[in-house]
Amino acid sequence: MxxxxxxxxxxxxxxxxxxxxxxxxxxxxxSVSSWWVNILGHTNHRITEAIVRQANELSHVMLGGCTHEPAVKLAERLALKTGQHLGHVFFASDGSSAVEIALKQCFHAKAIQGQTARKRFACLRNSYHGETIGALSVTDVPLFQNSYRALLNDTIIIDSPDNRANNENEALKALSDLLEKQGHELCALIIEPRVQCGGGMSMHSAQYLRQVRQLTRQHGVYLIADEIAVGCGRTGTFFAWEQVNEADWPDAVLLSKGITGGNLPLSVVLSSEEIFESFLSDDFTRGFLHSHSYTGNPIACAAANVVLDYFDExxxxxxxxxxxxxxxxxxxxxxxxxxxxxxxxxxxxxxxxxxxxxxxxxxxxxxxxxxxxxxxxxxxxxxxxxxxxxxxxxxxxxxxxxxxxxxxxxxxx
Ligand SMILES: Cc1ncc(COP(=O)(O)O)c(C=O)c1O
The missing domain is CATH 3.90.1150.10 (Aspartate Aminotransferase, domain 1)
Incomplete structure (x- = not known):
């Protein structure tokens, strides 16, 4: 210190x-929107009013066995923004917890489908996906990882594309080779679409991502788009993925940071019908068991609904x-x-x-x-x-x- x-x-x-x-x-x-969250500036009065209104109505209720309008409304609006390709929304509290959920969902869904050999994740070199143990395992920033190496999962790191190096073809070849060789071990690849932010703002094209989607599909590997930093309009469209292919989405997309305009902690994991269906069973052990106390907090959801109003406008x-x-x-x-x-x-x-x-x-x-x-x-x-x-x-x-x-x-x- x-x-x-x-x-x-x-x-x-x-x-x-x-x-x-x-x-x-x-x-x-x-100039950095306080770690990229305050996308509408500080003390946005429309959001503050919505927060006060919601706090006077219902400040919190557990999402286990209960539901509430702000969360349902937010989930429906987000799903609509993906053209219903990702029609299922899991709420959490911050970016890292969204990453943990997505990793667990992908692993568990594959296991339920009988693909039990798929136990590993892949991420790009220099990626940043958070600092809880699972998220840190798919982060490639030695400064944050070194002290915890012994606790981290055995993630496969793939060369990343970088416009500065004009190396997208090489990066795609590296991914393709890796998938040929070890694709059967992987349950998911996690990426930050368009810009690897925490790793130093390296940028790549939408075309690269289109190829990544195709390759991961060919090899039965789920694709997680971590839009925690690049979502909510940061790269020009609400979802960065909109620039890639609006007919072929990743299997999961994550949002946090800007979703409440930097007012309250909230994150969401939007996932595909296939992932959702994997857990749809009366058998409890097949269910996706993951809960955070503040999951889908109504005040946070009310703030997020105002952010979406801005996009609608x-x-x-x-x-x-x-x-x-x-x-x-x-x-x-x-x-x-x-x-x-x-x-x-x-x-x-x-x-x-x-x-x-x-x-x-x-x-x-x-x-x-x-x-x-x-x-x-x-x-x-x-x-x-x-x-x-x-x-x-x-x-x-x-x-x-x-x-x-x-x-x-x-x-x-
Ligand atoms: C792409 C990405 N994923 C995940 C996270 C982790 O989010 P949080 O800090 O809310 O845990 C971050 C944080 O900067 C991020 O940039």
Missing amino acids: ARLQSCPPLAIRSGHDGWLFDESGYRYFD GLEDTIHQQSKFLSHAFSRFDGDSRISGLRQCGMILAFDVKDAGENFAERFHLQGRTEEILTRPIGNTVYLMPPYVLSQELADFLADAIAKCLDKVLNRC
Whole structure:
């Protein structure tokens, strides 16, 4: 915890739209939507009102043996957004618990179908799917894994595609070879569609994902699309998968983070008819047994229903416009010899800093504080994942602030 001395936490008192205000009255633009959750900015009054209304009606009831309108409504609306391809919704409390559920469902469904040799999972190199034991097992970030190696499952790691390396064909070949050789051992492959966020914002095409879907189908391996970070409009469409193939969905899609607009913890696992049918039995031991105390909390579901209202009212068009503001503002970095890999997917923009020097991420973050911006580079990768509240003026402000941070941090190396 020695870092707390060099980088003391900011004591935040309030937040409005994209801005956070600290105890001393200084402001910071939250350029990373507070770990990618506050997609509609801070203190969104429509969501707050819905939360208060729901809290005055029913603040919680267990989903075991009970149900309630906010959860049913949310499940039906989400299923509709997949064109009913994923018509079954399992609620949980956070991203990692959604990952755990999806992994368990895939393993258990295959076992029920008699495919008991399928005991392993696969994930992409540099993937990030959370830090509980199951989720950490399908994460490929040594920093988070190293201390817990002995506890983790034996996951197969597959080379990941990365636009910067122009290597999608090689990545597909690696997947295809792996499936030929070991596909029979696998119950599921888990991926972050379009952008591997926690691993450093590496991006790939929808075409790559189309091929992944085909290959996993050919080999009877379930495909889990972890849209915990990239869902809820982040890549331009509500589900990133909409850009891939609206007629052929993964077997499960996960959402969390933005689903309540950063107001309350909630996650969902949307799954296919085949997975659901596997558990449909009077035999208790065949059922999918998994519960969290706060599963499907009505207040969280009420907040999520407001987020979906925004999408029904045309938020995707707004996101499209705002992502153009972002690319316009950051076009000034094009050709900047201090950086490489300037890239964007919807409301995610990133670049890599060359010769970043030691402790770059912390130094950049601290400099950001003095430029009125909250930023958290991943290693030498500077990225923006702002709330969907941008004007051209705000996007220009962000580009100015990032440019000043870059100048000052690199000149000090
Ligand atoms: C793609 C992805 N999956 C899972 C998680 C884990 O979510 P949580 O932190 O809510 O457990 C994250 C968190 O950043 C994520 O980015």
